[in-house]
Amino acid sequence: MKDLVQLYLQQFKTTFTSMFQYRAALLIWMIGQVLEPLVYLIVWSTVSNGNGGSVGNYTTGAFVSYFVVLMLVNQFTYTWLMFDYEWRIREGIFSFALLKPVHPIHSDIADNLMTKAIQLPVLTVIAVILAFTFHPTLSLTPWVILLFIPALLLAFGVRFLLEWTLAQAAFWTTRVGSINQLYFFMLLLFSGQIAPLSLLPHSIQIAAKILPLYWTVGFPTELLLGKLTLSTVLTGIGIQIVWLIIALFLVRVIWRLGTRAYSAVGQ
C-alpha cells in the first residue's frame, strides 16, 4: 500500500510537470471543454425564454444552473483514455507499460486525478463568471452537498473504469476512432449532456437509466440541483456502486483477454 501511495505521489508530480510544459495549450484546451455546455446553455435559455420562461419543469434560471453544474461534473468525470490508448498501442509505447511490475491503470488514475486538481480551480472560476452572467437558480442544502460528494466520486470511478474497458478495444483493432465516436454520441444523448433527461422522450429516459452513462454525469448534476428525492438519491448511489463493481470486473476480464491478444499479435 505504501508503495502504491508513493507511485501515485510520483505520478502526480510527473503529470503536474508535464501539464505545465504547454501552458497556452492547456488553457485553450480548458476553454474548449467549457464551450460545449455553454452552447447548450445558450440554446436552452433561448428556447426557454421564447417559450414563456420555461420548458417542461425547467425555468431559464434552472437551465443555467443545470448546465453550469453539468460542466463541472463533466469535467470531474471526463477522461481522455480512449484516445490515449489507441496512440499507446499503435506506437508500441504500451510495451513499456507491460514490462513494468505495476498495473498501468494506476498511472492513469493518478494522471487523471492530478489533471482534474489543476483544471477544477480554473473551471470553478469560469462557473462563477457564468453564474454572474446568466443568473442561475440554485439552492443548496447540507444533505444535498453531503450526498453529492460520494455520488461525484462514484461517477468518476464508473466512467473511468468503463472508458478504460472500452479503450482496451485498441488491443484488437488499432483504429478505435469509430468506437470512440459511437461512445461519445451515446454519452451526449444518455448522460444528460445535450439536455436534462426529463425533457427527453420517455424511451430515452428508460434507456438512460438502464445504461451506466446517466449515472456518470446526469445523476450527480440533478442531485446537486436538488431535483431528486432522498430515496431516489440513495437508490442512485446504490446503482452507481453496482456499476462500479461491474466496471471493475469488466476491466479485469478485458485486460486479461486484451493483453493476451496484444501478446499474440505484437506491436
Add this chain to the structure above:
Amino acid sequence: MLNVNLDQPDRFSTPTAKSPVSSKVIRLEGLCKTYFVNQQEAGAASTIRGIFHRKKTPVKAVDDISFNMSAGEIVGFLGPNGAGKTTTLKMLSGLLYPTKGIATVLGHTPWKREKSFLRQITLVMGQRNQLVWDIPAIHTFELNRVIYRIPPADYLSILKELTELLELGPLLTKPVRNLSLGERMKCEIAAALLHRPQVVFLDEPTIGLDVTMQRRIRSFIAEYNKRFGATVLMTSHYMADVAALCKRVVVIHHGRLLFDGELALLLQKFTSHKTIIIQLGECQVDLNIYGEVLSCEDGRYTLRVPKAETARITERLLADLPVVDLLVEDPPIEEVIDRAFTEWNP
C-alpha cells in the same frame, strides 16, 4: 566511482525463490511464433472481396529455436531484417506469447509476466521510447524508482554511477524532446537499468547513433556486464557492436536458428578470401597472376586471394617482388556476415 556495495547481495540482485539453481539463465526449447497476416491482392475486386472475407496467411516469425545462455554471458543475436530477432526478444521479455515451445528466463516463464520476473529484466528497444517526452528524463527515472521499489540510498548511488558512466550530467534536466538521438538513447538505457536488472535484452541499442556514441554505448554495456554479472542478449546491425561485445553469436534467418557458437568460428566458416596489401616502389607491375587486384595507389596494391592460398601467395610475392611492406587482413566482418546470410538464404 562505484558507490554501490557489490559484495552485499541486495533486493536487486538476490535470486527469487523461482530462480534457477543451474547457471542457465535463459533457456529456449523449440520456441515458435506464427503470426496471421491479412493478405489482399491489388485491384478493386479484391478490395470488395476483402470487406466480406479476409484471407489470413500464417507467417512463421520464429521457427523452432533452441539455445541456452549462462549467467553473465553477452550473446549477439544476429540475422537480417525480418529474421525473427525482435519477436524472440519480445517472447523472452514477456511481451509475446509463443505459438509453441518453452522458454525460461531466471526460472520464470516470461509471458506469465510475474512481478518478481519483471523486476529482474529489462528490454531496451532502440526505436522506441519509454521516457516521458515533454519533461526531463529525471522525472521518468524517479517514476521508475517507485515502480521498481528502489530504496532511495541505492537509487542515488545507481543514478550517480549511471550518470558518470554514460555522461548524463546536464541531460537529466533537459526536456526529452530537446535531446539529440544519441543523448536520448543514453537516457533510455539509464532508465532501463536503474533497477539493475540481471537480464538485459537489447534490441538495436545503437541504431542511428554516430560512431562515437556507438562506442560509448558499447563500452557502457561491457562495463555493466562486468560489474553486475548481467546476462545480455543483444541484436545489432552494426558488426562493430557484436565484435566488441560478443564472444558468442546466435544467428537466425527466416525464423530458424542457423548458427550458435563463437563469433570467430562463424567468421572462419564464412571467410573464403583474405586481403593482402603490399607496398612496392611503383604501380607498373601486373599482379593479376597472384590474385584479384582490388586497387593500386602510389605503389600500394590491395589483392584479394583465396583463404587457403594466402600463405603460398604471400611467400611468392616476397620472393618475386621488391616488397617494402606487406599486410594480410581478414575481410570486414560485415562482408562475412552478409555472405553468411546470402549463402543460407533458401
